[in-house]
Amino acid sequence: MIYLASQSPRRCELLAQIQVNFQQLSVDVDETPFLNEAPVDYVSRLALMKAQVGFRQSQAHYPVLGADTSVICDGVIFGKPQDAEDAKRMLSQLAGKTHQVMTGVALVSANSEQVLVNQNRVTFRPLSVLEIERYVATGEPLDKAGSYAVQGLASVFITQIVGSYSGIMGLPLYETALLLAQAQVPVWTTSL
Numbered sequence: 001m002i003y004l005a006s007q008s009p010r011r012c013e014l015l016a017q018i019q020v021n022f023q024q025l026s027v028d029v030d031e032t033p034f035l036n037e038a039p040v041d042y043v044s045r046l047a048l049m050k051a052q053v054g055f056r057q058s059q060a061h062y063p064v065l066g067a068d069t070s071v072i073c074d075g076v077i078f079g080k081p082q083d084a085e086d087a088k089r090m091l092s093q094l095a096g097k098t099h100q101v102m103t104g105v106a107l108v109s110a111n112s113e114q115v116l117v118n119q120n121r122v123t124f125r126p127l128s129v130l131e132i133e134r135y136v137a138t139g140e141p142l143d144k145a146g147s148y149a150v151q152g153l154a155s156v157f158i159t160q161i162v163g164s165y166s167g168i169m170g171l172p173l174y175e176t177a178l179l180l181a182q183a184q185v186p187v188w189t190t191s192l
Protein backbone atom coordinates (compact mmCIF):
# COMPACT_ATOMS: atom_id res chain seq x y z
CA MET A 1 0.00 0.00 0.00
CA ILE A 2 1.18 3.56 -0.79
CA TYR A 3 -0.24 7.08 -0.68
CA LEU A 4 -0.60 9.18 -3.83
CA ALA A 5 -0.10 12.83 -2.86
CA SER A 6 -2.30 14.20 -5.64
CA GLN A 7 -5.72 15.65 -6.42
CA SER A 8 -5.37 14.72 -10.07
CA PRO A 9 -7.99 12.21 -11.31
CA ARG A 10 -5.60 11.41 -14.20
CA ARG A 11 -2.84 10.34 -11.79
CA CYS A 12 -5.29 8.09 -9.91
CA GLU A 13 -6.46 6.51 -13.15
CA LEU A 14 -2.87 5.88 -14.31
CA LEU A 15 -1.69 4.40 -11.01
CA ALA A 16 -4.73 2.10 -10.90
CA GLN A 17 -3.87 1.02 -14.47
CA ILE A 18 -0.74 -0.80 -13.21
CA GLN A 19 -2.63 -2.35 -10.27
CA VAL A 20 -1.00 -0.45 -7.42
CA ASN A 21 -2.84 -0.51 -4.11
CA PHE A 22 -3.05 3.15 -3.04
CA GLN A 23 -5.01 5.84 -1.25
CA GLN A 24 -5.16 9.49 -2.24
CA LEU A 25 -3.78 12.18 0.00
CA SER A 26 -4.43 15.89 -0.34
CA VAL A 27 -1.32 18.12 -0.16
CA ASP A 28 -0.95 21.82 -0.69
CA VAL A 29 2.39 23.19 -1.98
CA ASP A 30 3.46 26.52 -3.47
CA GLU A 31 3.91 25.83 -7.21
CA THR A 32 5.68 29.12 -8.07
CA PRO A 33 8.90 28.47 -10.05
CA PHE A 34 12.11 30.07 -8.74
CA LEU A 35 13.58 32.88 -10.84
CA ASN A 36 15.39 31.28 -13.83
CA GLU A 37 14.73 27.77 -12.52
CA ALA A 38 15.40 25.15 -15.21
CA PRO A 39 12.22 23.18 -16.11
CA VAL A 40 13.81 19.83 -15.20
CA ASP A 41 14.78 21.20 -11.77
CA TYR A 42 11.31 22.70 -11.30
CA VAL A 43 9.33 19.50 -11.98
CA SER A 44 11.68 17.38 -9.86
CA ARG A 45 11.55 19.88 -6.97
CA LEU A 46 7.74 20.04 -7.06
CA ALA A 47 7.29 16.26 -7.32
CA LEU A 48 9.64 15.74 -4.36
CA MET A 49 7.98 18.49 -2.32
CA LYS A 50 4.51 16.97 -2.87
CA ALA A 51 5.80 13.54 -1.78
CA GLN A 52 7.69 14.94 1.25
CA VAL A 53 4.72 17.00 2.48
CA GLY A 54 2.48 13.95 1.98
CA PHE A 55 4.90 11.71 3.88
CA ARG A 56 4.92 14.08 6.86
CA GLN A 57 1.13 14.42 6.75
CA SER A 58 0.59 10.66 6.61
CA GLN A 59 2.73 10.15 9.73
CA ALA A 60 5.21 8.05 7.77
CA HIS A 61 3.12 4.90 7.61
CA TYR A 62 3.53 4.11 3.90
CA PRO A 63 5.67 5.37 0.98
CA VAL A 64 4.25 8.49 -0.71
CA LEU A 65 4.27 9.16 -4.46
CA GLY A 66 4.15 12.74 -5.84
CA ALA A 67 4.29 14.08 -9.41
CA ASP A 68 4.37 17.35 -11.29
CA THR A 69 3.82 18.04 -14.98
CA SER A 70 4.84 21.15 -16.95
CA VAL A 71 4.72 22.11 -20.60
CA ILE A 72 7.74 24.00 -21.89
CA CYS A 73 7.31 26.12 -25.00
CA ASP A 74 10.21 28.19 -26.36
CA GLY A 75 11.97 27.84 -23.00
CA VAL A 76 8.98 29.13 -20.99
CA ILE A 77 7.26 26.95 -18.34
CA PHE A 78 3.49 26.66 -18.83
CA GLY A 79 1.63 25.42 -15.76
CA LYS A 80 -2.15 25.27 -15.41
CA PRO A 81 -3.85 28.38 -16.88
CA GLN A 82 -5.13 31.14 -14.57
CA ASP A 83 -8.34 31.54 -16.60
CA ALA A 84 -9.81 31.13 -20.09
CA GLU A 85 -7.78 34.04 -21.54
CA ASP A 86 -4.57 32.52 -20.23
CA ALA A 87 -5.54 29.14 -21.76
CA LYS A 88 -6.14 30.81 -25.17
CA ARG A 89 -2.76 32.53 -24.95
CA MET A 90 -0.97 29.22 -24.21
CA LEU A 91 -2.78 27.34 -26.97
CA SER A 92 -1.94 30.00 -29.57
CA GLN A 93 1.73 29.65 -28.55
CA LEU A 94 1.60 25.84 -28.88
CA ALA A 95 -0.18 25.85 -32.28
CA GLY A 96 1.88 24.68 -35.26
CA LYS A 97 4.96 23.92 -33.14
CA THR A 98 6.76 21.26 -31.12
CA HIS A 99 6.98 21.73 -27.34
CA GLN A 100 8.28 19.68 -24.42
CA VAL A 101 6.28 18.04 -21.64
CA MET A 102 8.16 17.11 -18.47
CA THR A 103 6.83 15.14 -15.53
CA GLY A 104 8.76 14.68 -12.31
CA VAL A 105 7.81 11.67 -10.19
CA ALA A 106 9.06 11.16 -6.63
CA LEU A 107 8.74 8.43 -4.02
CA VAL A 108 9.47 9.22 -0.38
CA SER A 109 9.66 6.52 2.30
CA ALA A 110 11.22 6.21 5.76
CA ASN A 111 14.71 5.50 4.43
CA SER A 112 14.78 6.97 0.93
CA GLU A 113 13.79 9.84 -1.38
CA GLN A 114 13.97 9.18 -5.12
CA VAL A 115 13.00 11.42 -8.06
CA LEU A 116 12.94 10.72 -11.82
CA VAL A 117 12.04 13.09 -14.65
CA ASN A 118 10.23 11.95 -17.79
CA GLN A 119 10.68 14.15 -20.89
CA ASN A 120 8.61 14.21 -24.07
CA ARG A 121 8.15 16.16 -27.28
CA VAL A 122 4.66 16.91 -28.59
CA THR A 123 3.83 18.53 -31.95
CA PHE A 124 0.58 20.46 -32.56
CA ARG A 125 -0.87 21.19 -35.99
CA PRO A 126 -1.79 24.84 -36.61
CA LEU A 127 -5.00 25.92 -34.81
CA SER A 128 -7.53 28.54 -35.90
CA VAL A 129 -8.77 31.21 -33.49
CA LEU A 130 -12.21 29.58 -33.61
CA GLU A 131 -10.80 26.15 -32.72
CA ILE A 132 -8.93 27.62 -29.76
CA GLU A 133 -12.05 29.44 -28.56
CA ARG A 134 -14.26 26.36 -28.93
CA TYR A 135 -11.69 24.17 -27.17
CA VAL A 136 -11.32 26.55 -24.23
CA ALA A 137 -15.13 26.83 -23.98
CA THR A 138 -15.32 23.04 -23.35
CA GLY A 139 -13.53 23.61 -20.02
CA GLU A 140 -11.05 20.78 -20.71
CA PRO A 141 -7.93 23.02 -20.67
CA LEU A 142 -8.61 24.74 -17.35
CA ASP A 143 -6.99 22.26 -14.94
CA LYS A 144 -4.26 20.95 -17.27
CA ALA A 145 -0.61 22.01 -17.61
CA GLY A 146 -0.18 23.82 -20.95
CA SER A 147 -4.00 24.11 -21.25
CA TYR A 148 -4.61 20.82 -23.04
CA ALA A 149 -5.28 17.14 -22.43
CA VAL A 150 -3.57 14.57 -24.66
CA GLN A 151 -6.19 12.06 -23.47
CA GLY A 152 -9.10 14.33 -24.36
CA LEU A 153 -10.41 16.56 -27.15
CA ALA A 154 -6.93 17.96 -27.82
CA SER A 155 -5.92 14.57 -29.26
CA VAL A 156 -7.08 15.86 -32.69
CA PHE A 157 -4.49 18.70 -32.51
CA ILE A 158 -1.49 16.38 -31.99
CA THR A 159 0.47 15.23 -35.04
CA GLN A 160 3.36 13.56 -33.21
CA ILE A 161 4.49 12.43 -29.77
CA VAL A 162 8.05 11.39 -28.96
CA GLY A 163 8.07 9.92 -25.48
CA SER A 164 5.55 8.48 -23.07
CA TYR A 165 1.78 8.95 -23.30
CA SER A 166 1.36 8.35 -19.55
CA GLY A 167 4.11 10.90 -18.81
CA ILE A 168 2.32 13.57 -20.86
CA MET A 169 -0.97 12.71 -19.15
CA GLY A 170 0.64 13.29 -15.74
CA LEU A 171 2.22 10.09 -14.36
CA PRO A 172 4.99 8.33 -16.33
CA LEU A 173 4.29 4.68 -15.64
CA TYR A 174 7.68 3.23 -16.64
CA GLU A 175 9.50 5.56 -14.22
CA THR A 176 6.80 5.09 -11.56
CA ALA A 177 7.18 1.29 -11.73
CA LEU A 178 10.97 1.66 -11.35
CA LEU A 179 10.59 3.74 -8.19
CA LEU A 180 7.97 1.36 -6.76
CA ALA A 181 10.16 -1.69 -7.48
CA GLN A 182 13.08 -0.08 -5.59
CA ALA A 183 10.79 0.39 -2.59
CA GLN A 184 9.37 -3.17 -2.87
CA VAL A 185 5.87 -1.88 -3.61
CA PRO A 186 3.95 -4.39 -5.79
CA VAL A 187 2.72 -3.48 -9.30
CA TRP A 188 1.13 -5.99 -11.68
CA THR A 189 4.51 -7.37 -12.85
CA THR A 190 5.77 -8.11 -9.33
CA SER A 191 4.32 -11.62 -9.11
CA LEU A 192 5.73 -12.72 -12.50
Ligand SMILES: Cc1cn([C@H]2C[C@H](O)[C@@H](COP(=O)(O)OP(=O)(O)OP(=O)(O)O)O2)c(=O)[nH]c1=O
Pocket residue numbers: 005006007008009010011031050067068069070071080101143144145146148149150151168169170
Ligand atom coordinates in the same frame (compact mmCIF):
# COMPACT_ATOMS: atom_id res chain seq x y z
C1 LIG B 1 -0.13 18.02 -20.64
C2 LIG B 1 -1.25 17.37 -19.87
C3 LIG B 1 -1.46 17.61 -18.52
N1 LIG B 1 -2.49 17.03 -17.85
C4 LIG B 1 -2.75 17.31 -16.42
C5 LIG B 1 -2.04 16.34 -15.45
C6 LIG B 1 -2.05 17.12 -14.16
O1 LIG B 1 -3.28 16.83 -13.45
C7 LIG B 1 -2.04 18.58 -14.61
C8 LIG B 1 -0.70 19.23 -14.33
O2 LIG B 1 -0.74 19.91 -13.13
P1 LIG B 1 0.10 19.49 -11.86
O3 LIG B 1 0.36 20.75 -11.09
O4 LIG B 1 1.27 18.64 -12.25
O5 LIG B 1 -0.90 18.55 -11.04
P2 LIG B 1 -2.32 18.87 -10.39
O6 LIG B 1 -2.33 20.20 -9.72
O7 LIG B 1 -3.40 18.59 -11.40
O8 LIG B 1 -2.43 17.69 -9.32
P3 LIG B 1 -1.56 17.45 -7.98
O9 LIG B 1 -0.58 18.56 -7.80
O10 LIG B 1 -2.59 17.38 -6.89
O11 LIG B 1 -0.90 16.11 -8.21
O12 LIG B 1 -2.27 18.58 -16.03
C9 LIG B 1 -3.36 16.15 -18.50
O13 LIG B 1 -4.31 15.63 -17.88
N2 LIG B 1 -3.14 15.88 -19.82
C10 LIG B 1 -2.14 16.44 -20.55
O14 LIG B 1 -2.01 16.16 -21.75
